[in-house]
Amino acid sequence: MNKKMAEVKALDIPVLAEGFLEACKDGKPIELAKTYKLSDWGKPFEKCFTDVVDSKKSTKSAAVRAAEARAEKEFLKDDEGVQKLMVKGGAAVDPESELDQEAHLLQEKGEPLNAVLSMVDISSGSNSYYKLQVLEHDSVNRYWLFRSWGRIGTTIGGNKLEKLGSRHECVAKFKELFQEKTGNEDEEIKLKTWKNPPRRQ
Structure with missing residues (x-):
């Protein structure tokens, strides 16, 4: 041997x-x-x-297993949860804005000012989203720009609700952010001349 x-x-x-x-x-x-x-x-x-x-x-100690379970619960969305959306004028206000009961999506030329953008890059492992909505109060002249961003399939991300002085200011800010994130102007979508630049959300 x-x-x-x-x-x-x-x-x-x-x-x-x-x-x-x-x-x-x-x-x-x-x-x-x-x-x-x-x-x-x-x-x-x-x-x-x-x-x-x-x-x-x-x-693994019980404390480590508990910490792992908390982290998983915190960062992974629960697929079994049901969320009801209120549709007004053919589109739903994002419930995270907390204005879904009192506001609706502002429309321009018959189209709601609403954009949901996503960027997936397999090589870098990124999968993020960015949402934009222009909201108008149901009964008085109040306007907000709502933004939401994060990583798809997780709770990682954030949002911002910005009250602006006028309808015109909200629309201009929406178009500015849309162009910043996509490299395209809003009109290019309607004309079907969309360009998909690399590394943009």
Whole structure:
């Protein structure tokens, strides 16, 4: 017996035939390990696999597991949650604006001033969104620009509700931000001359 094999025997590690891993693709590794075993030493395989599972469980304290659960809950959205949207004039006000009960989307030339932009770049791992809405109060002359941004599929992000003095000011700010984020003017969408510049949201 060579030095390496003596060391393996001293550590009570069973020696298996070369085809074991390939055979495990079909499942049942414990039964296969018994078939492919070459050495006459080593713990029973049932015990080996139980020890591995138990040691993985015991490496994390209850505090660490609780912290991981909190982090997962905080950053991953709950897919089972149901959210009702109030549609007024053919479009829904984002509930995060907290104005969905008292305002509606301002329309210009029959189109709501509403944009939902997304940027996905597989090579850099980015998947973000940016929302813009111009809101008008249902009964008085009040105007807001609502923005929301973040990472798709998570709760990471933020929003901003900006009260502006006039309808004209809101529309101008919407168009300015839209062009800043996309490199396109609002009219280019209507004329179907949209350009998709790289690295823009």
